[in-house]
Amino acid sequence: MKLMIKFVFSVLGIVLVSGFPVLIGGLVAGELRLTEYIGALEAVLRGLWPLQEFTVLNMRTNREIPLFPTIGEYIIYSLELLFLAFAVAIFFAITFTVLTMLLKEKARQRIKMALYFLESLPDLLVIMLAQLAVIAIYLQTNVLISKIAVVQGDHIYWLPVLCLALLPMIQLYRLCMLTFRDEERKMYIELARSLGFSKVFVIWVHMFRNAIISVFFQSKKTIWFMLSNLFVLELMFNIPGIMLFMKDNISPEVFLVSIFSFFLPIFLLYSIGEWLVLRHLRGKEAI
Template identity: 30%
Template structure:
């Protein structure tokens, strides 16, 4: 019952957020006829909110299924979903590789790696993607070296490059999280007992420590999923990819776009992401219970 109420409230707040988002521009208006200064007009905002809410419950605004099932929309949808889920695989692989390599470093080198990860964590996502973009531009312009196809041209969209770019920052975040958990786990008694028995660090890491941190990582993996999702907006825009984000943008820029159609388009896009997030969380909780962890 508690979970049912939670999901009902989650759905209601999502719809309320959409209505607020669509009505928010009406809050601002120019002062006077020819003024260049913006002012706030609450009455226009509430009027826009009421009109948007009315449009949402009108049956005539629900006729959007035919538009979504067009071939171009389906292609954009599958392309973006493919980028998201393969980016998650890249994120898990790169983040885990960094974390396990870190645990094999000497203590004198670990602090340098932590400073490096902390430095990149503090940089805005947009800046890092822009820097990568500029490096690839320079290599091609100065040395005629094209490492990857960056842009979608002539109906052919790149796959590997946006997936890698989309997973760089989430993988660094995952690496930081894994390093923190591993270092804490390495101080526990079962690790000390394994060291006393003469087990190698490799055996301790991959056989014992990994099994204990998987439930904790699974529970917090939703943060990684939504990092990948938000980075997709930047990647598709900066590299001119004809993905589903472009479809959402075109829909929202339409004059008098139906709130119901926007809610449907966003909901269909988020549904597989939400399902994966729920499955990972469910797996983490069950794995934790099997190992006697209270999570």
């Protein structure tokens, strides 16, 4: 029931935001255009129905194009990059955290300082360095390990995914380290060590399953951070994704469909995850 209420209010919020240009234009002019705002919302919702017949003006070609199914290809490509990068960031963040937890305190501090320095790098610089590295390798070896831009409708994955995942991975690593360190100080960890369990066993079996729950819920900020970097990524790699589609076909209707296309899978991901976590915790209480 709570999830349904969250979903309804979230969808309502997205719809209300789609009409904000009218309100902002009124505020700039010193007016509160509520009537025009409500009219704009009605126009957006009516304009999208029926979906198959809705068209938008492409600013590059200055021609009308059908929104569906054209927008579907752009949405799918962007979601593929986003979730692949998110999975890569989580995997390496957890792996580095576990390896760091096996080290002594002095070594931990050195690793954390190095990764924190990388976190200060702008996403634009990361992308440019990755592209320059590919060019340098090609000039030295005559081997093209990855394309640095999409041309003629081709899709590239591993280099954009790596660039999109790097900074979120460091953020998640920092979050994982804080969570694992908190778990390390708890009494049940001391008890497990006193019983003779190895450090690796304690981290993987005892600390991991408790710490990962907290990391999962706090990772929502990370995936929204990745969304903010997605536009730069698509621009730098010339990726035919939804961000560039919105830039070339800007309208309240395109904005509404695009935002909802991102909101729905992310909402489902965290809703299912929350349900599984609560089910796990209730199972533990029953035991």
